[in-house]
Amino acid sequence: MDELIDILDKSGNKTGKTAMKSEAHKNGWYHESVHIWFYTKAGQVLIQQRAANKDTHPLLWDVSVAGHIGAGEKIETSAVREVKEEIGLEIEEQSLEKIGVHESFHQHSPTLIDNEFNHIFICELSVPFNQLQKQESEVNDLKLIPLITLAQETWGLAQVQKYVKHGAAYYKMVLSAIKERL
Template sequence: MDELIDVLDAEGNYTGKSIMKSEAHRKGVFHPSIHVWLYTKNGEILIQQRATNKDTHPGLWDVSVAGHIGAGEDVTESAIREVQEEIGLEISSKDLLKIGVFKYSHQHHKDLLDCEFHHTFLCELKVPLATLEMQESEVADLSLISIDKLEKELESKIHSKKYVPYDMDYYNTVLNAIKQRL
């Protein structure tokens, strides 16, 4: 779905301009997004398999919830909205812990350069996996994986290919932040 998003400079500052998401991806324009990593108190992380029709990383396993921040939309409100839309879970701002903003750039093909700043949150998952409702246009599957297993798979040359290729520093920052909350 195309939407109007804010334009950021290469340091992540808002420029006061907006652009359609499709144009930002075509031109490699930086824009803000949210990542919400949901975890359980017993050390499992909710991961989502991206729908196969997605233009970026189709079919790969990814952060629990991710999405673009609409033009002029509050970052936290965007995170709450995306969690509701993608997995049918109602949360509030008090459920979210922001752990940072991370620069990301990935050339998918000649007409798609994704340049984002991920506003990244943690949120404890307090409901059973079976109660979550996947947004079919975004999510192919949901799974809980232990932190240890995820770390091993991300370090494996074979198993890591099934995950979105974020920088390992990003993954390690997220996993360490979750471990501190357990």
């Protein structure tokens, strides 16, 4: 889905300009997104398999919920909206814990240059897994896996054909933050 987003400079500062997401990707303009990682007190992490029709990383496993921040939209408001859209869960902004910003710059093709600043949050999953409702157009599958499994499969990038390649440092930051809360 195309949407209007804010354009940033290479340092992540807003430029005052907006563009459609497709235009930003075509031109490699910097923009923001949210990543929300859900975990359980039992030490599990919710992962999402991206839909087959996605422009980038189709059918790879990824962050619980992710999406672009709408133009003029508050970061936390965007995160709450994306959670509702992608997994059908209503959360409060206060339940989100921001753990950092990750710079993700990738040229997927000559006409798809994704230069994003990912605002990363963690959030305890407060409902049973079977109450989640995946957005069919965005999400192929959801599953809970042990934190240790995700660590083993992503830190050394042992499963490069299974997960989106955010890099070992990204996964270490997320998994360390979740482990501290258990």
